[in-house]
Amino acid sequence: MGGFTLFVFLTIFYICNAQDCVDTSDLCSSRTGLCDSIVGLQKLCPKSCGLCKDKLYKLTYFDLRARGEQIRWILEQGDANWEDIRIKQEDWPAIKPTTLTGQIPYLEVDGVTIAQSGAIAMYLARELGLSGANDLEAAEVHMVWETVQETFNSAGRAFVEQDPAKKQVKLKEYDDVSFPRLMKFLEERLENGEEWLVGKQMTIADIVVASFMDSQVWPKPLADLKASKTVSNLTSKVTSLPKIKQWIATRPVTDY
Ligand SMILES: N[C@@H](CCC(=O)N[C@@H](CS)C(=O)NCC(=O)O)C(=O)O
Numbered sequence: 274m275g276g277f278t279l280f281v282f283l284t285i286f287y288i289c290n291a292q293d294c295v296d297t298s299d300l301c302s303s304r305t306g307l308c309d310s311i312v313g314l315q316k317l318c319p320k321s322c323g324l325c326k327d328k329l330y331k332l333t334y335f336d337l338r339a340r341g342e343q344i345r346w347i348l349e350q351g352d353a354n355w356e357d358i359r360i361k362q363e364d365w366p367a368i369k370p371t372t373l374t375g376q377i378p379y380l381e382v383d384g385v386t387i388a389q390s391g392a393i394a395m396y397l398a399r400e401l402g403l404s405g406a407n408d409l410e411a412a413e414v415h416m417v418w419e420t421v422q423e424t425f426n427s428a429g430r431a432f433v434e435q436d437p438a439k440k441q442v443k444l445k446e447y448d449d450v451s452f453p454r455l456m457k458f459l460e461e462r463l464e465n466g467e468e469w470l471v472g473k474q475m476t477i478a479d480i481v482v483a484s485f486m487d488s489q490v491w492p493k494p495l496a497d498l499k500a501s502k503t504v505s506n507l508t509s510k511v512t513s514l515p516k517i518k519q520w521i522a523t524r525p526v527t528d529y
Pocket residue numbers: 339340369375376377378388389390391
């Protein structure tokens with residue numbers, strides 16, 4: 274090994290293994306920047322190279338899985354230091370006007386609040402080393418995320434509809450269009466025996482799909498969700514990851 278290579282290796286080794294957590298956010302961001310600038314380092318030692326372990330992420334959502342659960346899984350899988358803030362439905366009207374967009378989830382980190390679940394998911398994916406190997410893979414990850422979200426939104430529209438006739442129309446749209454479209458899209462990505470949805474490693478694309486399948490027992494019965502062997506296998510693989518498995522076993526129990 275040449276001297277320079279050895280130097281780079283030792284530097285990376287030091288950064289990855291440094292135990293002294295410095296929780297000054299400026300320093301953390303600059304060190305994260307250093308890590309990002311060395312090709313592949315984020316993959317070797319995600320979570321800001323182990324230097325910013327105490328960075329705290331606060332996630333606020335209802336006491337439900339629904340739209341918040343995928344973000345909780347990302348935080349768990351990324352081994353993040355995070356707080357699970359759950360708002361009671363009856364408290365929401367008073368809190369709503371104080372939020373950025375009048376909606377949840379939102380994430381607070383380093384004094385900044387981020388609304389919109391897509392923005393939160395993509396930000397955490399980058400922070401925690403779960404966004405793919407390069408920008409192109411990150412775009413593919415985002416594509417999967419949006420496709421799942423459209424299906425989630427279609428189910429949501431049917432769920433909240435009060436008028437029985439309109440509800441049937443919305444359920445039919447979910448059954449005939451949204452859900453099959455998602456399954457076809459996912460099955461095609463996995464059809465050549467691909468291990469993960471994007472690239473050669475697990476990303477939040479796999480997490481969001483597994484979380485959707487795990488939570489989405491309405492309006493589809495579980496049997497329908499399991500009809501696709503490839504998607505069902507992927508879901509099992511993600512839900513068997515030790516950190517996610519542990520989260521599922523210990524998380525608050527909610528109806529949906
Ligand atoms: N586009 C937003 C949608 C957020 C959203 O619809 N949140 C719902 C809960 S799942 C909400 O805040 N509902 C309460 C309200 O709108 O007052 C996102 O992806 O975060």
